[in-house]
Amino acid sequence: MARRKKIYEGKAKILYEGPEPGTLVQYFKDDATAFNAEKKAVIEGKGVLNNRLSEFFMTGLQSIGVPTHFIKRLNMREQLVRQVEIIPLEVIVRNFAAGSMAKRLGMEEGAPLPRPIIEFSYKDDKLGDPLVPEEYIIAFGWASQQDLDDIVALALRVNDFMSGVMHGVGIKLVDFKIEIGRIWDNDFHRLVVADEISPDSCRLWDIESGQKLDKDVFRKDLGSLTDAYTEVARRLGVLPSNVTHRPRPTLIN
The missing domain is CATH 3.30.470.20 (ATP-grasp fold, B domain)
Incomplete structure (x- = not known):
């Protein structure tokens, strides 16, 4: 969708003016930070994975009656949210x-x-x-x-x-x-x-191995952050089970 006025940029996301009053477009960046941004890197594909995973959790919460700001996913990196x-x-x-x-x-x-x-x-x-x-x-x-x-x-x-x-x-x-x-x-x-x-x-x-599948992988230099996030997405069904890691993850639309 066409870019609108930037409202705010944080460490991992950018908020743009939404198409309707009271809405925003939330864009997920590939930036990774730790220790209050003292450690920084760009992790290719991270924003795509977090967009899909956040959509999964927010829609799941809404399905059990927990209110969220999420409206819908717009594309691989953006979602439409309520302004709060x-x-x-x-x-x-x-x-x-x-x-x-x-x-x-x-x-x-x-x-x-x-x-x-x-x-x-x-x-x-x-x-x-x-x-x-x-x-x-x-x-x-x-x-x-x-x-x-x-x-x-x-x-x-x-x-x-x-x-x-x-x-x-x-x-x-x-x-x-x-x-x-x-x-x-x-x-x-x-x-x-x-x-x-x-x-x-x-x-x-x-649960079995204790392997970390979160941002501690980046904080503690434990391996590929994208591989860890991809594994979480695969287990939750956000990715098909036969997907292997690629530099630019291919996700289901």
Whole structure:
């Protein structure tokens, strides 16, 4: 489709003005970043895979009644989404100890948690997306107590769905992060899952081997990031089972 006015460019996506009021076109780039963009690379085909995988997860969530900003996929790299007011928080759901949590608490990587734990970080790359308690969120007006209750409920529903889907294809959902947006109707608003859900925003380990199938492959130089994402897509049926890795992945339209 024809390019429209650029609204915003982030590390992995670009948002363009949409064809109708209240819509945006979300374009997935091949850029990979880690450690708050201190490590950067262009991974050919990554944007195509994340577009398809995010479509898969967003439509799956909508099918069970979880509202999202997703409307439809437009092509191999773009999707049409609703314009939302993003709450400036990353909502992190953890099922197993990993990453920063394991380091902070001195826990063994992969140790199961007694229940899913939800953390919030303030979205600010310059500050390193610091963890913030609910008291800060309410005091600074980023979200109300009712919003927080609704966000937690949404995050747990996403976790239930994602954990089940991943377990069904032999993948352990270690943790993930989502963003939440507000859609306004006069003085009232509803909360929806926004941004993306992809291996960029999840930790995914093969249940049998423990092989990492997420952005940790790039963070820790564990191999080909495209191969890892392609394997996730293949298992979920986003790719046909007989596809082997190519520099430019061929996906089903």
